[in-house]
Amino acid sequence: MTEQHPMAVSPGGVGVPPALAVSTVIFSLMASDSTGRMALHIPLVRRIREPYRGLWALPGGPLGADEDLSEAARRHLLDTTALSPTYLEQLYAFGARGRSLAERVVSIVYWALVSRSNAVEGPANALVQGDPNVCWFDADDLPPLAFDHGTIVDYALWRLRTKMEYSRIAGAFIGSTFTLSQLREVHEAVLGRELDPANFRRMVESSDAVVPTGEYLTGTKHRPPRLYRYNSAIDPDPSPLARA
Amino acid sequence: MTEQHPMAVSPGGVGVPPALAVSTVIFSLMASDSTGRMALHIPLVRRIREPYRGLWALPGGPLGADEDLSEAARRHLLDTTALSPTYLEQLYAFGARGRSLAERVVSIVYWALVSRSNAVEGPANALVQGDPNVCWFDADDLPPLAFDHGTIVDYALWRLRTKMEYSRIAGAFIGSTFTLSQLREVHEAVLGRELDPANFRRMVESSDAVVPTGEYLTGTKHRPPRLYRYNSAIDPDPSPLARA
């Protein structure tokens, strides 16, 4: 057995210490090219150096020496999409030996949601048109990815869909006020199945997650729906880390 | 904005890169000193060097250059308690700037369960008697801990108690065969409240998590209870990472 005292690190010991990187799976809802329906999309960057040169990969990079983990995730997100996340959470630390063909890398991966209005109308559009090495992909129709990023995206998708059912993260995809139909469409797009409007309404209202603004959305060709806003008195994440 | 290409690391760049450590929150069920009832306990090690010298801390240490993250967690667990975990799962990566008073450290923390029979009858006992710098503590009555380890333990406790309600990790605390009363006692000790025996039985049986062995436990002063074993056909963790 080697060294046992906690927090003692031997940078020049046997072998070079594993490098540390932070990557982020960024989700946004956009109309799908194929079906035209709303679907989950994630931005990927094309690798311009070995290993896995030419393959698509998650945005990410090294952790700054004076930077919190989530700050690094935010920074790479901004570099890639010119957006700020409306939700950001740590996903997992991936560090298996064989996961990079080159040097040993431990990646701490975050997942983020960006709101649809930001992604479509914001500067991201310029980015999508401009840089050929960054592109949004349908999350359920991805090309082969570098490293173990395919596994990572699968896991992030599972976490997003699981968390959707007991949390209020759906609001992170839309603006500050919304109709219950819009909120339901977000749920439907993420979960990939239709939901009963009546039951969805009752479910959301009884959860206290949402409060009516008193305003109505006009301009539709039918009865104007009430506008809602998220109830800021309720914290979206039951985890104690969210408060720590 | 700094470097943006993924996986590129600058070891000699601005500032020294953060060190990487692996720590583990180890849970076992033992009779509490104060009440005599079964309660969650975790082993801590006393720090023998700065920072936080003299305080208790989670077992852990640096990641070996050729070692998977979970292997490192297992190794530190074995070094500290001479035990092998019956359950091991990654908890979270802690990397805030100020969390260590000394050099910047990113800790990838695991949580583990060890079975009661192992912990009480195994070589761990020798360890508890022998090394004054390692000791089991009641998880709900801990001394002040080094670093942010108090926060970490709180989070691990929350995860354990939350996961207990929808998963079958309770079996990791007991032997390969058990009565439903023993399983219920584990749940009660972890959750800290009593459960209805009749409803607990139905809940467990209907989940298919457990199968009767056909044997009965004798030597009690009442009707001999059936012995059960966990159904190995059902995987304990719904996460896709458990299969990857």
Place this chain on the structure above:
DNA sequence: TCAAAAGTGTTGCAGCTACACCCATGC
């Protein structure tokens, strides 16, 4: 007046809780 979505009411099923009750063993 009609189409379309907003919003409400109602019924039935499934799962859980509480608690009454019988069963099998040691003493």
Place this chain on the structure above:
DNA sequence: GCATGGGTGTAGCTGCAACACTTTTGA
């Protein structure tokens, strides 16, 4: 027998799914 936990039965509550129905707007 009696005490003790093992094990079963059951009534009531709650929450959710399904779906019928009414309301309010634009065209």
